[in-house]
Amino acid sequence: MEKIRSNNLFNSKPDDNRLQKELDTYEMLDKLGIEFSGTDHEAAMTMEGIQSAEELLDVKVSKNLFLCNSSKTKFHLLIMPGDKKFLTKKLSSQINSPRLSFASGEYMEEYLNITPGSLSIFGLMYDKENKVNLIIDKDVLKDEYFGCHPCINTSTLKIKTSDLLDKFLPYVNHEASFVEL
Numbered sequence: 001m002e003k004i005r006s007n008n009l010f011n012s013k014p015d016d017n018r019l020q021k022e023l024d025t026y027e028m029l030d031k032l033g034i035e036f037s038g039t040d041h042e043a044a045m046t047m048e049g050i051q052s053a054e055e056l057l058d059v060k061v062s063k064n065l066f067l068c069n070s071s072k073t074k075f076h077l078l079i080m081p082g083d084k085k086f087l088t089k090k091l092s093s094q095i096n097s098p099r100l101s102f103a104s105g106e107y108m109e110e111y112l113n114i115t116p117g118s119l120s121i122f123g124l125m126y127d128k129e130n131k132v133n134l135i136i137d138k139d140v141l142k143d144e145y146f147g148c149h150p151c152i153n154t155s156t157l158k159i160k161t162s163d164l165l166d167k168f169l170p171y172v173n174h175e176a177s178f179v180e181l
Helices: 020-031 048-057 088-095 105-112 121-126 138-142 161-171
Strands: 036-040 062-068 075-081 132-137 145-148 155-160 176-179
Touching: 020 121, 020 155, 036 048, 048 145, 048 155, 062 105, 062 145, 075 105, 075 121, 075 138, 088 132, 088 176, 105 121, 121 132, 121 161, 132 138, 138 161, 138 176, 145 161, 155 161
Parallel strands: 075 132, 132 176
Antiparallel strands: 036 155, 062 075, 145 155
């Protein structure tokens, strides 16, 4: 793949200094033949913080939430449209898991090798024991492209939604449950 970098856009693994988990993401995408576009930006801790990346990449970035049951024995990665309000009750009833709450950053790091603020579907590459259930709001599937972080919140990527479902998820041995929020 030819390297192209302009206006802070890139479509291949950047060759400057990056965290290993970000490099792992690019290497996995290359291995799977998944094309991507990306941009670097200031650390984004909120959906509002990535609006400029969304505009530059022409993609909607999904909201990622790391949840668990009350006994902290079941963990869920919920992916939903960034502009949609999260209602715990609506999700709990669809996945038969009452009393959902946000899981601590320690579990996120243990299972997905990701720190709070950088949560990404790509963290599933580190979940070899399938401790985390993937849940995707069906509205995310309506867009041809999917926007997310490469395991760090200082970059944002745009990939085809179909590549995420048909190439990435089988590679990391995860299946998604689909919900309507």
